[in-house]
Amino acid sequence: MPLEAGELIAGRYRKLGTIGVGGMARVVLAEDERLRRRVAIKALHADSLEDSVQRFEREARIGASLNHPNLVSVYDVITDRESVLIVMEHVKGKTLKEAIAEGRLDSETVIAVVGDVAAALDHAHKAGIVHRDVKPANILIREDGVAKLADLGIATAAENTRITRSGIVLGTAVYMAPEQLEGEQPGPAADIYSLAAVAYEALSGKRAREGTSPLAIAHKAASGPAPDLLEAWPGAPPAAARA
Numbered sequence: 029m030p031l032e033a034g035e036l037i038a039g040r041y042r043k044l045g046t047i048g049v050g051g052m053a054r055v056v057l058a059e060d061e062r063l064r065r066r067v068a069i070k071a072l073h074a075d076s077l078e079d080s081v082q083r084f085e086r087e088a089r090i091g092a093s094l095n096h097p098n099l100v101s102v103y104d105v106i107t108d109r110e111s112v113l114i115v116m117e118h119v120k121g122k123t124l125k126e127a128i129a130e131g132r133l134d135s136e137t138v139i140a141v142v143g144d145v146a147a148a149l150d151h152a153h154k155a156g157i158v159h160r161d162v163k164p165a166n167i168l169i170r171e172d173g174v175a176k177l178a179d180l181g182i183a184t185a186a187e188n189t190r191i192t193r194s195g196i197v198l199g200t201a202v203y204m205a206p207e208q209l210e211g212e213q214p215g216p217a218a219d220i221y222s223l224a225a226v227a228y229e230a231l232s233g234k235r236a237r238e239g240t241s242p243l244a245i246a247h248k249a250a251s252g253p254a255p256d257l258l259e260a261w262p263g264a265p266p267a268a269a270r271a
Contacts, residue, residue: 038106041069041115057118067103070114088114090157090180098148100168100178121171124230125164132233141167142227144175153216160214162222163203164229201245202237209246232260
C-alpha cells in the first residue's frame, strides 16, 4: 500500500502515517472519514506468498468473529488496489516489546498485563481458536494500562486444516511451546506456555529461552532445566520465583 499521507484508501480511510512494517504486512494510521475515528489498517505486502494471503484473509475472518475488551477489534475487511486490507481498532500506547526495551516491568504491571492477555486467550480458546504467536510485539498496552492482544495472522480454528508449507515454522521460536517447535499442531496450552515466557521476560528483562535455531530452542525447552527467575531477576519475590 504505497500511499502518501493524506491519500484516501477505499474511498473512506485517509492515511495519516505509517505505524510499522513487518515481514508480511504494513500497518498505517488512518482517519475513518465516515465515522470520524482513527483506525489502524494492515495491508499485505504485494510480493507476499499465496499462503500468506490465505493466512492474512483468515486473520480478518477470525478477528471479526471475536469480540472482547482485551482483543484488538476488527472493523472492516476490504480489497483495495489488489491488496487485502484489515481495518482495525487503533490502540494508542505502546507494545509490550517497546515497554520491555525500556527496562523490566514492575510485578503489578506484569500481573495486570498477563491477566488481560489471559482473558483474551480464554475467550479465543472457548471459540476453538488458538493464537499461536503470543509474544511481546503482539501485546499492545493502552495509555490507561489496559492490554490488548493483536495479530491473529497465524491463529487457527482448531477444526481447520493447518495452512503452512514444509520447512516454514510459523510464529516466533523463543516464545513457542516445545510441541509447536517440533511441528505438532498446537493447542490452547501452547498459548499459555507462550504467555508464561512473555511474563518471564517482562519481569526479568531477559528471554526465557535462547538458541541459534528453532530446533536448538526446542531441544532446550524439552530437555533443559526450567528458566530460573531468581537468576534473571535477583530479589524476585519468592512466590514469583516458584511460579
